[in-house]
Amino acid sequence: MRNTLAGGTRTALVLAGALAALGLAGCGGSAGAGTPTPAPPAPAAVLVVKDPWVKAAPAGTMTAAFGVLVNNTAADVTVVGVESAISPMELHEMTTQDGKMVMRPKAGGFVVAAGSTHELGPGGDHLMLMRPATAIEPGDQVTFTLKLAGGATVPATAIAKPFAGAGESYDPGMPMGSAAP
Known part of the structure; x- marks a missing residue:
């Protein structure tokens, strides 16, 4: 299989990955641990x-x-x-x-x-x-x-x-069981 990335693109990707790793190492976690602290789980929907x-x-x-x-x-x-x-x-x-x-x-x-x-x-x-x-x-x-x-x-x-249901009406002037106009 042939690598289709051009030399400059491959170098840019490697550099971007290294910078991202360095950025993560500096964020969160305990001092010197080098392990990022995982984000807290998203709160569950209340309803x-x-x-x-x-x-x-x-x-x-x-x-x-x-x-x-x-x-x-x-x-x-x-x-x-x-x-x-x-x-x-x-x-x-x-x-x-x-x-x-x-x-x-x-x-x-x-x-x-x-x-x-x-x-x-x-x-x-x-x-x-x-x-x-x-x-x-x-x-x-x-x-x-x-x-x-x-x-x-x-x-x-x-x-x-569209819903005819049991002919219920949500119009207060109509008795239950009457179809609304």
């Missing part, structure tokens, strides 16, 4: 949003984002808010009140237990987009940021999907 998606909807029509919140840490994590540039957002839940399913803001946020998951899905807990300024078409990407207790944030991007 991950797995498979995020949003229900496609016309402009100005309430809709919702879903996915699975994954907590791989040893402590409970509480989602206390959510925001997006395309719409005001709120944390919502579906619950039974006076024998009827109702949607309402989730008091106290979503608690994701240590080492556990919390599903956001149609007919359950979800991230409510109150009044999107523009239509959310199938295939669009919607970015949002979860706000956690303690001040940390978690960015996510959800893909828009």
Whole structure:
């Protein structure tokens, strides 16, 4: 096999490698050891949003984002808010009140237990987009940021999907089981 590096290029590479080795020897570690100190491991994400998606909807029509919140840490994590540039957002839940399913803001946020998951899905807990300024078409990407207790944030991007589901409506003027116009 023939070496295809020209003499000057080979010399420059050898010199660059030597300089890099000298630079590493002078950084970190204990004095005289000559061994660099390894970088600390990157912190694990406090919370991950797995498979995020949003229900496609016309402009100005309430809709919702879903996915699975994954907590791989040893402590409970509480989602206390959510925001997006395309719409005001709120944390919502579906619950039974006076024998009827109702949607309402989730008091106290979503608690994701240590080492556990919390599903956001149609007919359950979800991230409510109150009044999107523009239509959310199938295939669009919607970015949002979860706000956690303690001040940390978690960015996510959800893909828009057409979804008829069980005919649920996220419009407060429509009874559950009615399709939104």
